[in-house]
Structure formats: C-alpha cells, structure tokens
Amino acid sequence: MRIRCPYCGERSNDEFYVLGDADALTARPSGENAEAFHEYVYQRTNLAGLHRELWYHSNGCRRWLVVTRDTRTHEISDVTYASKRGEGEAA
Amino acid sequence: MSSAGRLPTGGRIDRARPIKFSFDGRSMSGFAGDTLASALIANGVSLVGRSFKYHRPRGILSAGSEEPNALVEMRAGARREPNTRATSVELFDGLQAQSQNRWPSLGFDILALNGLVGGFLSAGFYYKTFMWPAAFWEKVYEPLIRRAAGLGRSAGAEDPDHYEKSHAHCDVLVIGGGPAGLMAALTAARSGARVILADEDFLPGGRLNAERQEIDGAAGSIWAATVAAELSSMPNVRLMRRTTVFGVYDGSTYAALERVNDHVAVPPPFQPRQRMWRIYARRSILAAGALERPLVFANNDRPGVMLAGAVRSYINRFAVTPGQRLAVFTCCDDGWQAAIDAAAAGISIEAVIDSRAEASPALGGELGKRDVRIFRGAEVIRAVGSRGLQAIEVRDASGRISSILCDALAMSGGWSPITHLTSHLGGRPVWNESLPAFVPGTLPSGMSVVGAANGAMALARSLAGGRDAGASAARDFGRSASDAPLPKADDEPATVRALWHVSGGRGPAFVDFQNDVTAKDVGLASREGYRSVELLKRYTTLGMATDQGKTSNVNGLAILASELAQPIATVGTTLNRPPFTPVSIGALAGHHRGKDFRATRLSPLHEWAKTHGAVFIESGAWLRASWFPRPGEKDWLESASREVRAVRSAVGLTDVSTLGKIDIQGPDAGTLLDRVYCNTFSTLAVGKARYGVMLREDGFVMDDGTTSRLATDHFVMTTTTANAVGIMRHLEFCHQGLWPGLDVQMTSISEQWAQMAIAGPKSRETLARIVDRQHDISDAAFPYLTAREITILGGTRARLFRISYSGELAYELAVPAGVGNAVAAAIMEAGTDLGIQPYGLEAMGIMRIEKGHVAGSEINGQTTARDLGLGKMMSKKKDYIGRVLAERPALAAPDRWGLVGLKPVDWTTRIRAGAHLIPIGAATTTANDLGYVTSVAFSPSLERWIGLGLISGGASKHGTRVRLVDLLRGSDIEAEVCDPVFYDPKGERLHG
C-alpha cells in the first residue's frame, strides 16, 4: 500500500506505523466518566468501507496522519495531518 | 558429443559454444542458448523424474515455467536446490542436475508400486485412511507418507550465495517480452516515458522464438531481437531479462525476481545470485502470454507426451526433437502447426488426430501430400509405453480403435491466457466460451492486458494490442506516441472446440501431473460433495505445489463442471495469489540474514566496553555490555558479583546510553508532561530531576524514567531502553493527535548523548577529578536529584544528573556521543586509585533487584502503579492519561497481584524467575496460583538469593511463606514474602 504523506510524498506503508480509528482515538473524553473512557479505549468500529485511521510516518517526518482508506480496496482518498483536525495548527 | 535429439541445423542456439553438464552423474553436452530440458532432449533423455504420489516415470511436458513434471535438483552441496524446472533452467558450463523423488534410481523405483495398486492414493486418501489411532500420525503415517510422496531435498546447509533487493520506478511496466509486450514497450518508450520491460526468459521474444511466423517479412525472432536491441539502447528503458514479475500489490507496486546469476555455476565475486525488485509503476501492461492445456486421456503422463507448443519450441528454438516419429493430438487449429513444423524439420509425422469432425480441410497444408494419416473427429484414448512412449491408441470417428506406433505425441487442448497477475488484488477472471478460456476480469488499478494474456491468440492482433496499450499509457502521461507503422504480420488460424476429457482408455488420465490428480479423482471428489472449486483444490490437491496448477486448473474445473452438469462460468475458478512462480527464501530475505538480519545498534561507549573485555548481549536492537570478566572468574555470576561489590564499596562505571532520551521544550512543556505522567512535572524546579511513571489510557503502567528540568521551558526525559521508540511515538501522538494546541517541541536526542552512570561511595570523588573547576558538585551544591549542564575535561559540554538506580551515591553523566569513549576512558583513569571498575547489565540488574526497583519484568503491561507500589505517585490534582480507567474497581481490588520481595528460606537455594507462588500445603493447581516470581538475583551484598514477584494481596502478604514452584525446571522451594527493598531500605546511601 502507498500513502501520500503531505510532507514527504508517496511512500510505502512499511515506513508507517498504524494505530487505528482516527475519530475514536483523537476524541479523548474529559471528566470522570469511566464509561466514556471505556468507549474511547476499547470500542472500535470495524467497517467495510471508508475508514479514517491514524498512521504515524515513523521513517519519515514523524507526523501522525489521518488516512482515509477504503478497507475493501485499500484505496486511499485523503491524507491530512492529525494536528489539523480543526483545533490549532501543525506543530 | 551425443546428439540423439539434436537437429542438424536451425535453432536460436550457438553451436560454436558447446557446454558441458551432467544429469544424474552422466556427462552430457549442449549449446549456449539451450535450457536444461532442451539439452536433455538433445542427449536423448526423455525420462527425467518420478511423480509425486505414484512415482510414475515422467518426462518433459512443456518448454516454460509452467512445467509440472521435469523438476530436478540443481547443483550440489550447499547450493543444492530442489524442484527446479528443467524447462526454465538456462544451460551453463558445469551444471549439475539430479532427478528427484526416485529410489533407488530413476530407471527403477521401488515406490512405483504405488502406481500399480490402482486407486491406492485416490482423492482424499490421506483424510480417509490415516485417521486412527491419532498417535500413529507423528511416528508412523507421516514419515511413511513423507518418504513416499515428496519432492526434492533441500541443501541442509547455509546458502553460500548472497541475495539482495532493489527498487525501481517507472511510468510503464511491461510484463512479458513476447510480441505484444515488445510492441507495447517500444511504443511507450519512443514517446519518452520511463519504461521497464521484464521478461522471465533469457531471450526476449516469447513465442516468436518458438514459432516460424514472420514479421515484416523476416523471422519473428529477428524482429524481437531488433526491438530488444533498440529498447536496450534507450536511456529511459530498463530491459530486465531473466526477471519474473511474480506479484501485484496495492498502490501499483509489483514484485519481481531477477535471476542475476542462476545461469552460471557460481556468481562472479560480489554479485548476487538473485535480486528481488519492488517496482513502482504508474501503469502496467500485462503481456504474459498464454499457457497451453494438455489433453486428458489415459496414460497422458508418459514421457514423450508433450504440449504441442513445447514441441515447436524444442524444434524451432532449440533445434532438438523429442522423437523421431511424432503424432499430434489436438482440439484446435494451433496443434496442427506442431506437425507442420516437425515435418519441415525432417521428423516423421505418424498421424494428426483432431477431435473436431469439422476441423478445416485447409489445416495441415502440405501434410496431406506426405502421406500423413489424418483423423478428424477422432481421439487418442490411451498412450502405450512405460518409461517412454511407444504407441497411441486412437478411436476414430466411427469408433474403431487402432494403434499407431510413435515415440512422441504433441497435444494441444487450446490456450489459457495467463491472467494470474490480474487476480492478485482480488479480480476474478471471467469465462469466455469462444476461446474457450478464462480472460482477465476486473484489473488492478493502472493495469491493462494485451496479447494472448487478453485472449488475443494471434500474432497480428497481439502486435496491434501492444501498440495501442503502449500509446495509451504514453498519452496518460501527456506524451504523444508517434504513429509508427504496425509491423506486418498475419493472424494464424486459432479456432478451438473444447475437449476436456477423453474417456474409454485403460489407465489413469492425469489432470494435474505434479500432484498426480486424475480425472477420476475429480469425479470422485465431486460425488463426495466437494463441489466448490476451492474445496476440490484442497481435497484433491489439484493446482497445488510449485506449479500451482498452471497446466491443470482449467481442465480440472471443466471436468468438475461437467460432473456437476453446470457451465464452467458458474463453477468459477480458484483465485491466483502471489507468487506466480516459486521465489526462494534467500531472495525474500535479501541482505537481511545472519548479523544483518536486522540493524544492530551500538552504544557510543561500545569501543570503551570492548576495550575492557565486555561480554555483549543482544537486548532489543542493541548490543549491551553484560559483564566484564576478569581472568580466573568462572562464570558471569562471579564477574557480576564482583562488579556489584565494587560499586557498593568504591565506584563503578556503566553504560546507560541505550535509555531513550527526549528533549522537550516550549512554554507548554510542563503541561504536556503533567498529562502524560501520572505524577506532576510542571512544579519541578529548574535544575532538578524527578522519577516519573507513565500510564496507558487503560490505567496500566506503560513506562518509567527520570525527567529533568534544565530551564523553565526545557525538560529532558529518559525512557527505558525497550520503550524508547514507542514513547517518542506516544508523545508525538499526545501532542499532534490529542493536544495540537500545546506549544511544545519534542526531539529525540537518544543518538546525540552518550550516557554513563558513575555509582558508588567514591563516585563524587572520581567525578570531581574530571568536572571543570567552576562547577561545584559537593553534596551541598549538588544534592540528590540535581540536574545541570556543566563542562568537563576542560570545556566539553556535559549534563550531570544526580540520580541513582543502584541505590548508592551516584550520578549519570551525559556527554556528546562522539566523545563518549574518550570520556569513559578518562573517568576510568581518574578513578583508578579509587578502585573504579566497569560494570555491566547483569550487575545493574542485581543492584536494582536488591533495591526493589521495577523493570520490564514487572512493568509487563499487566501491572498498575498500585500493583508496583507506586500508587502514591498518582496525582489527585490534575488530569493525566490513564487516570480515569486506573480507578476501575478491578484495578484497585485488594487481591490484585502486587509487588513483593521473596527470600528462599534456605539462603543458599537458587530460585528462578517464572516459578509460581503456591500456598504451603496446597495442591499445585492453577486455582491455587497466587502469582509468580518476576526477577531473581544472587545478592552479593546480602550473600543470598533474592527475588521480586507479584503476589495476590501484595504487601499484605509480607511475612508469610509460600512455595516457589517451577514445574518446567522441577523445583519447589519455600520462601518468605518480604518488602521488595532488600538493601539499604531507608535509602541513606544515595544521600552520601
């Protein structure tokens, strides 16, 4: 699989480390609600289709990326910096 | 030389360059340009191997990489390589080949009895027969089956050759160097596109080298050579011969194996034997050609029965003939060409048998005049002969059976496009009834298919298809392909009427030659309910092993379809997966074997440790100094104990450079640290160090280490060696993924700094001798947990941390990596009269167990901060990762396994990590398991064995006794549970 890193360009997936569902992982709850944390830590959808996931370009610019990938075809339609999720800006 | 099968003239071989080789120890000779198979035929060899299950004599079926029969062991000694297809081995001087799967000899094989007892090993035989008793499998059945049914032997020695990988990028990858591929590559290349043409053969041209068709009025092989020469001369083209594209992967990535030096006895110095390529291609053009199908009739596996196209390859390309009296059996127009070419080469044609009553009278051309017997609407029902073909039995249109003497039979069941690479990403080939064959279905993105691979089974169409695909790819890159005229060629007649199975002959009719699967087996499997083509494959082994059913799959599933009375399109086909042809493990490993299996990391103090005679141990990617033996010491324990005593009584120096070191700066650095550590760092004073514990979000401990504050907005973190990479990634995730608004800058500085611990009551005195005068390191000026930037040895920048892992007065000194060895040497020199000694990982481990410090054995992903006695560090005043879930009731339960010390009641008894903790007097059962021993050491300070462990109830069990039961090593030792800090429990020494 090839991922077009917004900084480094297109690279093979062996340069990256994958973590999983980007929406779940970056939505850390605040407060004391253990249920909410339980959802955050353990519950993941495993869908067949477009999936936003976190990939870390470990052998490149060390940026966490949000990769939108079709899990059925491995076709990647979008790659953005995880830090550009609306809040703040790139480091 | 013997040239029993060699034709006097012709062929694309170099008769001026004879080549010596041996087969089963017999010296033979061939020519440059031969394959092993063609050279064997030239030497009159028709029996080449024995079959997998029945040990039936087998010859050569094909002239390419699809060969199921002619598998040999190549070379000898450490280079011996089993299951090599003689049909694709390029002949070289000194080649040694042996037949395989025969005992005691190729000509006489005792296990051929398997073949005499009929259905002995029929479909599903293994599953049905060797079922009981289960214990027999390992000792009786399996060895028996392995001896009876097997392929060649591996070398059993380390491969002396080296292999490597490489990468290539191109606009257009053309797969296959036949007419369509050459034309596609030429068209794309002339437009200026970057082109790679990969061809598995050593001579580009594909079928053009095997046929007598003409292009532009000359032999097709001449056109191929001209095009190949032009491609070779172009700077934008990489022409890769002897290279098989064997896999297609996501993102237009292709894997190819280049057999760089398979065609020589020993690779020239410094050259690899094989090179594996990863090719990134924006477009690919598949021009892999087609495979001819055998016909399925009784004894169709007899040596001398050969594919018609292969017969033409041997006659036209290699100038050898598989026989002197040839018969042809075909269900398509193409088969006739074998008779025509053979006749032209002076070989006697005994008969042409075409199963089609309607076969065109024009076929065969001049053959009629030569008095050749021609049968239309007839079938060969049986081959006669055992180690070689002697005759065939023909059933003519009227049903009359006659016998025809011949020593070679060319057969053609039509051609199947090589669609394999189109399926590697899940595309299913589709059935085309008019060919009849499977043609490519959904294609991998960026791929187009041309020529025979796309079902265009004729030369002019192939050339046109190649040109169009090349031009289209060029246009995709905005390049204009010049309208070079298409070379002139004719389309050969190519009608086919399927003939899947000829019944009525006595003897097994093989579908899959390599796996000895017969038409009867396919029928039996279907009657037993294995009606899916995938199940058929697993049950009968049809299509398995090294050839992956290249010559058998279509026939097999057509027979299944006919058994099920369903159309072939409905039955479908198994999906091809990489690799297209076998790939050696060596090529997949490439450079990465032995010491290069993975990268090894060496500490900046490596040379220093080596100078002091360190014994190194692999620890993750690192080589770490484990202990420093001295003459007369009998084992590691004696050396490590001596090192511990030196630290506890004087001073020692050890390398801690492998710890992860992370520089954290910015106004929000303290905030980030507060969020990732369970304890607080924003309040840490500048110039101070603090021990920190990080939790995972699920509440368990992730890592620990010391973080120091060098300036208000500047911290330096250390992580454990094992987690260095993971913690950096975690911190980047926390920053970029969770809190991108924080103004924090993090950089790994693990490589930049050499770090060493100087520990022991005389450590300050030692250090004072190298620290530059202006830096006061007295206890008053530099108390415990001080961290400062200083200079040493007259201006060398350093960072000094007064922290202690050993429990002694101790410091960690970081210096730039380049001077690490020199600084360590200077400290050793400075401390000589104080008794300084180097100490290693083992001594460090002993001292941390004496002090009850946790390490990887305790921070094992299943322990919480409370379990490890670190619960008080968990701040109640701030949020941090892991805070909420660490409070889950189960993680705070009083019976959780908590950290304790363990002392064997008999102090001399050695205890072992991994032993389970069982109550005294209770049975040794899982239900009674209270925990286990995590770390042990012989404490030179206490002169006894001690251990750390996790026990249900933790500290509440202090003072009780348990058994340490190690069923693996057979020990059962009584021990007292105690506080984990065995040495200097009040911690007075580190304040010394």
Add this chain to the structure above:
Amino acid sequence: MADRKIASRSALAGLAKSGALGVSKGVPGVRIREITDFAAIGIIARRGRAAEVAAILSRHVGSPVVDAAKRAGAGAVSITGTAPGQWLAISRGPGTSLDELRTELAGLAAVTDQGDGRLIIEVTGPRARDALAKGVAIDLDAGVFKVGDAAQTSAAHIGLQIAPIDEAPTFEIISARSTAASFWSWLESSAAEYGIDVA
C-alpha cells in the same frame, strides 16, 4: 584535573577504512566519503513561528529556506526540512559551530544538538544510484529527485535523510550513529559489485 584534549570519534571510525572495496577492476562505480568534521542542530519552530524561523534560516544560509522537504545551501552550511516547521542545520568544517544561529533562534525555536548522533556520508559515482536503490525505496532518478530536494526515508530498515547535492550525482546521506555499522554493512554489500572507493 587539568584541561585535557579529548578526541571525538566519527560514527564510521574503524568501520569504513579508506581504499578499494568490492570489485577492483576498472574505475570504481561508487565512491564514498564520510564527513567527519561538522556540527548539526535540530530546529523546531515554536507554535506559529515557522515563517519567522524560515526567514532567519534563509538569511543565515544565504538562499531561501522553505517549510518543506528541501535542502538549501551550497556552501559549508546547509538547512534541510525534516517535518513541518522543523529543519536540520549542518555546518561542515573543523571546529565549526552553529552557536550564532542558535542564538538568533532563541525564543523562536527549540534547538537541540544533533551532530554527535549523526553519520554523514557522500555517495557518488556512475553506479551510486544503482547501489542506493538496493535500500532506498524513493525514486532517485535525476528528473525526479533533483538538487535542492531532500527526503527522509530508510534503507535496510535504517532511517536516513538523503539529498542529491550535485548532478554527478552525489548524494548526501545522514543517518543515526548507533546503526552506522549495520548501515555500512548494507552499503558496502550493495555497492561491492560496482567497485567502491572509500575516501
């Protein structure tokens, strides 16, 4: 104790001995030189200050420094983008330092010393591309990877930074000190068939 000169040891010291390696016929296809005297600093702009930092870097190196995977600088000092808002500055030459730049960047960027943790080599020669392609997966073609470009990637599972610095071509490769021996083993084995000259 009195001042004392201590010797710094380069990452390849004792590994890459100068002279010929591999095939010894004809002109060596690959020439390798280790850069032993240099200083390096890692630079990460504070939040929102990347443009100001780039401007200072441009002034310092005498050519435009952009916030991208590019290498600027033809003389002793070079600046290479390593991540958004991040650069690696290198100054070559004995006794060199980047202290002046460090001072200029105070308050605008986090600066860390990196020179001791790095190996720098230059690989050139007619077969340099062929040798490097055995580990480096990016496209090294002259038309694609041009002087001024830079990339962070890996070879033989070892992370590295690579940039073509002239059209010979000569590639500057920067990698970690700890894996220098393994990196050298891969490079030597990859280039040996073309003949190697180690400067």
